[in-house]
Amino acid sequence: AQSVTQLDSQVPVFEEAPVELRCNYSSSVSVYLFWYVQYPNQGLQLLLKYLSGSTLVKGINGFEAEFNKSQTSFHLRKPSVHISDTAEYFCAVSRTGGSYIPTFGRGTSLIVHP
Amino acid sequence: EAGVAQSPRYKIIEKRQSVAFWCNPISGHATLYWYQQILGQGPKLLIQFQNNGVVDDSQLPKDRFSAERLKGVDSTLKIQPAKLEDSAVYLCASSLDFNAYGYTFGSGTRLTVV
Numbered sequence: 001a002q003s004v005t006q007l008d009s010q011v012p013v014f015e016e017a018p019v020e021l022r023c024n025y026s027s028s029v030s031v032y033l034f035w036y037v038q039y040p041n042q043g044l045q046l047l048l049k050y051l052s053g054s055t056l057v058k059g060i061n062g063f064e065a066e067f068n069k070s071q072t073s074f075h076l077r078k079p080s081v082h083i084s085d086t087a088e089y090f091c092a093v094s095r096t097g098g099s100y101i102p103t104f105g106r107g108t109s110l111i112v113h114p
Numbered sequence: 115e116a117g118v119a120q121s122p123r124y125k126i127i128e129k130r131q132s133v134a135f136w137c138n139p140i141s142g143h144a145t146l147y148w149y150q151q152i153l154g155q156g157p158k159l160l161i162q163f164q165n166n167g168v169v170d171d172s173q174l175p176k177d178r179f180s181a182e183r184l185k186g187v188d189s190t191l192k193i194q195p196a197k198l199e200d201s202a203v204y205l206c207a208s209s210l211d212f213n214a215y216g217y218t219f220g221s222g223t224r225l226t227v228v
Contacts, residue, residue, distance in 0.1 A: 004156075009154075041221065042221050042222075043118070043205055043207070043219030043220050043221045043222055044157065044205070044207075044217075044219040045219070046217070090156050090157070092156075101147070101159055101162060101170065104156030104157050104158070105156050106154065106155050106156050107154075107155070107156055
């Protein structure tokens with residue numbers, strides 16, 4: 001089975017500052033990795049995914065994440081955040097074979113202050 | 115492309131009452147999922163359909179939860195009788211097929227059991 005740990009439940013940051021949201025996973029098999037964003041009162045939206053190839057993955061809205069197999073991490077970064085980035089961010093992992101149903105972390109609340 | 119539609123958006127019921135949620139996936143999406151998202155946690159898969167057949171319902175509390183997807187399109191999720199701990203957001207998601215990476219989520223139904 002796979003599991004995901006999002007190390008920070010809440011990350012406050014000022015507008016235009018860089019941000020990193022941390023995600024570590026545990027799995028005995030090869031995995032795919034995802035980041036989703038959830039704006040208030042909305043469903044989850046896929047930000048980016050790592051399936052294979054380059055370990056640096058670029059997603060929507062200027063976000064990127066780096067897959068580090070040795071550290072079993074998939075941290076999400078953005079060089080300069082906007083007020084509109086305030087949302088809940090979920091890291092998810094799924095195994096590479098069979099059904100790709102992801103296991104989600106508990107989420108990190110990104111709060112961008114003006 | 116229309117998104118995943120869910121209704122109602124909000125529902126408040128008393129414990130021991132019954133409730134039903136409806137989901138209309140994106141046209142052509144064969145796979146449909148119901149997730150439960152308790153406040154402060156990541157989404158947890160309840161059931162997965164492939165067309166009108168159940169693929170995985172291992173985490174569905176079958177003594178009180180039921181779901182169906184007649185004709186392989188719309189789906190309903192029912193809780194009968196509801197308990198206080200069922201208070202959560204119920205998210206529906208769909209994907210093109212069984213092996214798709216990343217889903218499209220609906221906005222969810224927020225259930226409050228009092």
